[in-house]
Amino acid sequence: MLPPRRTRTIHVRDLAIGGTAPIAVQSMAATRTRDVPATLRQVRILEEAGADLIRIAVDSQADVDALAEIRRQTKARLSVDLQENYRLAEKVAPYVDKLRYNPGHLHHHEKEKPVREKVAYLVGVAKQHRLALRIGVNAGSIAPEYDLRFGDDHVGAIAQCAIDHCAMVDELGFVDYCVSIKDSDPRFVIDANQRFAAARPDVPIHLGVTEAGMPPEGIIKTRIAFEQLLSRGIGDTLRVSLTLPFDDKGREIAVGRELVRDVEAGRFRSVPPNFFDGLNIIACPSCSRVENEKFIELAEDVKRMSEYAREHKLTIAVMGCRVNGPGETDDADLGLWCGPNFVNLKRGEKELGAYPYDAILPRLKQELDRLIAERQARRA
Numbered sequence: 001m002l003p004p005r006r007t008r009t010i011h012v013r014d015l016a017i018g019g020t021a022p023i024a025v026q027s028m029a030a031t032r033t034r035d036v037p038a039t040l041r042q043v044r045i046l047e048e049a050g051a052d053l054i055r056i057a058v059d060s061q062a063d064v065d066a067l068a069e070i071r072r073q074t075k076a077r078l079s080v081d082l083q084e085n086y087r088l089a090e091k092v093a094p095y096v097d098k099l100r101y102n103p104g105h106l107h108h109h110e111k112e113k114p115v116r117e118k119v120a121y122l123v124g125v126a127k128q129h130r131l132a133l134r135i136g137v138n139a140g141s142i143a144p145e146y147d148l149r150f151g152d153d154h155v156g157a158i159a160q161c162a163i164d165h166c167a168m169v170d171e172l173g174f175v176d177y178c179v180s181i182k183d184s185d186p187r188f189v190i191d192a193n194q195r196f197a198a199a200r201p202d203v204p205i206h207l208g209v210t211e212a213g214m215p216p217e218g219i220i221k222t223r224i225a226f227e228q229l230l231s232r233g234i235g236d237t238l239r240v241s242l243t244l245p246f247d248d249k250g251r252e253i254a255v256g257r258e259l260v261r262d263v264e265a266g267r268f269r270s271v272p273p274n275f276f277d278g279l280n281i282i283a284c285p286s287c288s289r290v291e292n293e294k295f296i297e298l299a300e301d302v303k304r305m306s307e308y309a310r311e312h313k314l315t316i317a318v319m320g321c322r323v324n325g326p327g328e329t330d331d332a333d334l335g336l337w338c339g340p341n342f343v344n345l346k347r348g349e350k351e352l353g354a355y356p357y358d359a360i361l362p363r364l365k366q367e368l369d370r371l372i373a374e375r376q377a378r379r380a
């Protein structure tokens with residue numbers, strides 16, 4: 001039995017989230033939204049796997065048109081992920097049941113306009129169309145002012161950003177919202193969500209470990225966070241983000257349900273204390289922005305290739321697009337972000353060049369070897 005949750009109940013069409021409602025399990029289409037047949041196929045795969053809610057990203061008018069067509073062909077509950085282009089909210093609102101905005105992305109467009117006005121616009125759209133809202137804070141795209149204010153207190157920055165946005169939405173008299181605070185490190189996810197839940201015990205929480213990567217490590221990282229949070233009564237809905245071939249995306253739902261069942265039954269999987277000591281590969285789960293489907297295969301190849309370095313405490317990040325890829329790889333020792341024909345290689349924040357898909361692995365190995373050799377030389 002899970003401890004009682006104290007959050008209020010919100011509704012995404014007929015789905016209750018929060019309060020005493022069962023924990024909802026959701027996922028996201030990994031395909032390009034404008035590819036209607038492929039995205040509909042994703043929606044069906046996720047629906048058949050039992051998804052309570054399916055998120056689809058929109059970036060452009062072409063994506064909005066595609067979403068309208070997808071809506072015509074499915075009855076699934078849909079949530080839209082508003083990337084930087086938050087003004088698309090009014091265009092997609094008739095086709096979806098929930099809007100998700102990322103506070104960090106509101107700074108990219110119309111820089112002169114106060115964030116509060118942008119939030120008021122989004123709340124206005126949600127009210128008009130009777131949609132639920134998610135304030136989705138992501139550690140990889142935190143608004144610059146929080147970075148400045150909190151310095152090294154990274155968890156403090158993401159938790160406070162969520163708390164501040166809740167206050168803005170509250171002031172606008174809107175209650176049908178939930179919050180997510182995601183990071184690729186499950187320890188930060190636990191800390192940030194605990195801090196948020198202590199400050200706002202009334203707000204339903206969507207749990208997630210972002211860029212968890214491929215199974216089994218991606219599942220283990222997610223379990224570490226969800227077991228700790230769900231067992232404390234924190235978490236009303238969740239998504240397991242895994243880097244998987246598009247046709248296997250239903251596994252995110254199966255893993256999410258199994259995880260909830262296990263925690264409810266008191267079945268916890270222990271993780272050795274040295275789990276975080278060795279090589280860490282983070283990889284995005286893909287979304288409508290993915291530039292080349294080969295990205296999934298590449299992530300698997302990187303994992304295989306780097307197996308020899310598993311004892312080394314290094315992070316390799318593999319990201320699927322040029323929009324979030326450059327920023328989300330900054331904190332990794334080695335980062336790859338994928339374009340349509342080339343893969344960009346970075347060492348920390350330094351760009352090392354772009355390489356064709358069939359040439360990137362040996363180049364990455366070269367950098368990995370160099371990094372290991374440098375560290376060993378420093379220790380000698």
Ligand code: SF4
Binds near residue numbers: 284286288328
């Ligand atoms: S890195 Fe790009 S493709 Fe991957 S999930 Fe993020 S936005 Fe989507």
